[in-house]
Amino acid sequence: MGQIDTLPAWADDLSVDVDILDEDHQAFFRLAALMQDVTSAQDSDQGYIIETAIHILEEYIEGHFLREEKALTEIDYPHLAEHIAEHDAFADQVARVIKEYRNTGEATTLVTLSHLVAEWLTGHIQTMASQFKGLLTNANVDDRPLVYMAAGVDAELAP
Numbered sequence: 752m753g754q755i756d757t758l759p760a761w762a763d764d765l766s767v768d769v770d771i772l773d774e775d776h777q778a779f780f781r782l783a784a785l786m787q788d789v790t791s792a793q794d795s796d797q798g799y800i801i802e803t804a805i806h807i808l809e810e811y812i813e814g815h816f817l818r819e820e821k822a823l824t825e826i827d828y829p830h831l832a833e834h835i836a837e838h839d840a841f842a843d844q845v846a847r848v849i850k851e852y853r854n855t856g857e858a859t860t861l862v863t864l865s866h867l868v869a870e871w872l873t874g875h876i877q878t879m880a881s882q883f884k885g886l887l888t889n890a891n892v893d894d895r896p897l898v899y900m901a902a903g904v905d906a907e908l909a910p
């Protein structure tokens with residue numbers, strides 16, 4: 752595919768000491784690696800695999816961000832607004848790249864998307880998420896499967 756890119760990957764120093772958040776973050780990195788791999792796979796299922804990966808990414812963005820924002824709200828986190836603003840800006844960027852992929856059908860757009868996900872998440876954890884390390888714990892973060900988060904039943908987060 753002409754460009755062999757190195758994606759940032761999960762490393763132990765990215766842990767925020769909350770198991771479910773670490774698991775979600777690891778899933779984003781795996782998804783980014785998968786999206787990069789699938790662009791070089793020349794098989795007839797490529798389009799299907801890409802769409803599936805996009806759907807999973809969208810679910811992780813919605814569900815994981817809700818999980819984190821709900822927990823941060825519950826502890827009266829002082830930097831909540833900035834944290835949510837970063838999530839929202841990232842979600843908008845991802846939506847734009849996905850739209851571009853769907854408009855052009857260009858599989859290499861997925862390389863852009865995989866870098867966006869892995870690089871944004873690395874920076875976000877190193878700056879923003881490290882600020883809540885120690886404040887969020889296994890005891891105060893909802894660790895149910897993402898589908899419960901994405902159901903949007905958390906009234907306190909409703910606009």
Ligand SMILES: [Fe+2]
Nearest residue numbers: 772776819880
């Ligand atoms: Fe996160």
Ligand SMILES: [Fe+2]
Nearest residue numbers: 819834875880
């Ligand atoms: Fe976050």
